[in-house]
Amino acid sequence: MVQPESSSNKTMDKLINFKIAKNKKEAFLIVKKNLTPKYLSQFKIEVELEYDFQNLEINAGGKGFKLEIKFEESYVSYALDLSLIYRPFKNKIVAALIKQLAQVI
Secondary structure: OEEEOOOOOOOOOEEEEOOOOOOHHHHHHHHHHHOOHHHHHHHOOOOEEEEEOOOOEEEEEEOOEEEEEEEOOOEEEEEEEEOOOOHHHHHHHHHHHHHHHHHHO
C-alpha cells in the first residue's frame, strides 16, 4: 500500500497505490471529493485547497502547513511541510492522511 519515495521523485514523501481508482483522473476526482477543508479541520489547521485539473494535482496550504498531492497512473504521491508549531503532530496528520487516501483510492 505505502512505499518509500522513489529516487526519481525526491520531493514527495510517500506513494499510495490505487486499489479502487482505475486511473489518475478518477483518483483525482475521488480525492477532490473526499479531501475537504472540513476533513482537514480535524487537525485544527485552517487550509485553502487548490485543484489543478490540468496537471492533476491538489495543493493545500495554510499558516504553517503545506500539502502537495500528485496523481500518477497507478499511485498518488504527497509531500507535507509543517511549521515548527505543527511538527509534533506530523505523525498523527500523516497517519490520518494515508488512511483517508488509501480508503478512497
